[in-house]
Amino acid sequence: MITTHELGKTYGGHTVVDGLDLHVPQGCVYGFLGPNGSGKSTTMKMLLSLVRPTRGEIHLLGRPMLRSTRRTLLRDVGALIESPPGYGHLTGGENLRLLQRLLDLTDAQVTRAVHTVRLQGHLDKRVRDYSLGMKQRLGIAMALAREPRLLILDEPTNGLDPAGIEEIRDLLTRLAAGGTTVMVSSHLLGEIDRTAGVLGILGGGRLLFQGRREQLLARSVPDVLVDTSDPRRAASVTAGAHPTRLDGATVRVSGLDRASTARMVTALVTAGVGVHGVRREEQSLEDVFMALTGGRGL
Template sequence: MQYVIETKRLCKTYGGRTVVHNLDLHVPQGCVYGFIGPNGAGKSTSMKMLLGLVHPTAGSVALLGRTLTERTRLELLRQTGSLIESPSGYLHLTAQENLEIVADLKGVPYKDIDRVLEIVHLQADRKRKVGQYSLGMKQRLGIAMALLGSPRLLILDEPTNGLDPAGIQEMRALIHDMPDACGATVLISSHLLGEIEQIVSQVGIINHGQLLFEGPLAELQRHSRGNVVLRLLAPDRGAAVLRRYGLTPQPADNSCLLPTMEDARLAALVQDLAAEGAGVVGVERQTKNLEEIFLSLTNTQTGKEVG
């Protein structure tokens, strides 16, 4: 498989404190990759090392199939767009004027500005001063700047941070379409899995500078499954069926709290309960939060499966 980003034992230490420890990232071409972890987990430092903004203490970075060095950095960054921390831009200038400045810096013709403004849906506001923009519009302008020159790789650090629900939904739709609309592979970071799990296909989870998980989103979702809440009209009739499945339900009002289980087993259980006349009126999967997923992953790595 061809990786657009590949790191090997990447480390960063500040004053004796290790912020990133032996990070091995593998970002496949053409995907949206979610880089997830709580605030302070090492996401931003890792992304800055990918862009050559921070020098690693140890390890290596390869972008677009080439090792990132002082000699190759400029050429690789010409093919890479980024939005790190807050979007930049001169507030007293219009979006058009800001993009012209970036185009000059990148050596990109002004005609590319029309293309990126259309992608981020800011054509109608190109003549407005950026100081009049909402946060969501500023974030989209930041992405437009990153898209100038048709980069093959986009690195976006928490682009939904601080946005209202409508802005988050708009940003999700924008990033989800990036590989098809622009041909770019996208690495997006977030401290909230729920905010970006609808748009990513690959996931890396980092905590305390260490990568706990990397792989397809579907595989991560197996770790995120929590208990099952089962609502029955006649719980007494369902008790024998549950025992046959080796389950000891924990009563919760008129509901039963069951441990997590695979979809096929849950479907068979519901069918058997219905046949017994237990009256299944609700089945709800509880989802673990990110901290619980961390615990599950950490214990899985040490040989103990949680939940």
């Protein structure tokens, strides 16, 4: 649904998005992750023609985005960028009626969008009296009403409480199950990692990883922990071949694949060190991200 080639943006000599090759497959939730300032919003704005790319190409819905095709292509795209839209002094219902007239939508389309985000029953309230979660849902309803094939949401979970975040996650899962492709950004991995079938991770304007969650986990090589009768001696044996640290009585060895783990155990036994246990440290997706983004976290 989205393909970019070498997409980049430079502001006054400062490159904020650097040669992105994005691939957003049809019918998935694509989680676009990155720390603050990594270029998520700028990228999404380029996809929506709100910011002009400095270089690169964009294909949306299988067609190149050009000056001549832009308007037609964007008719099939719904978006929520940064703060939710809507006039605060009007009710949710009035905001939706304005949008309906503007986009020439049917009553059924608006009603369906309202039901999808479960905002029925709140339409007579003024938007400025809405909770943040209700504002986000109204914003998503406004993006959905035109029944887009592609939905681009910039940090829709920002500032929501856990229940609100769960509601948005649920909504995204339902939308994808119904065939809508959703690209959703967040600076918090935990907010979308389980919802997103595909992850794109930005750091400093570059794409550090793109693929399925499991592929990301598979990339990591967690430390091997060795329990032995003589940790100091064990550490002196392994330190010759691999980065080694002593963690109390546990020897922690980094960067070992399966074959080198076997060789390390042989070396320890040959040196006469009693090996009591060898295990792989548990590594969470969060740890992998931290390593990828240089500890700045997500």
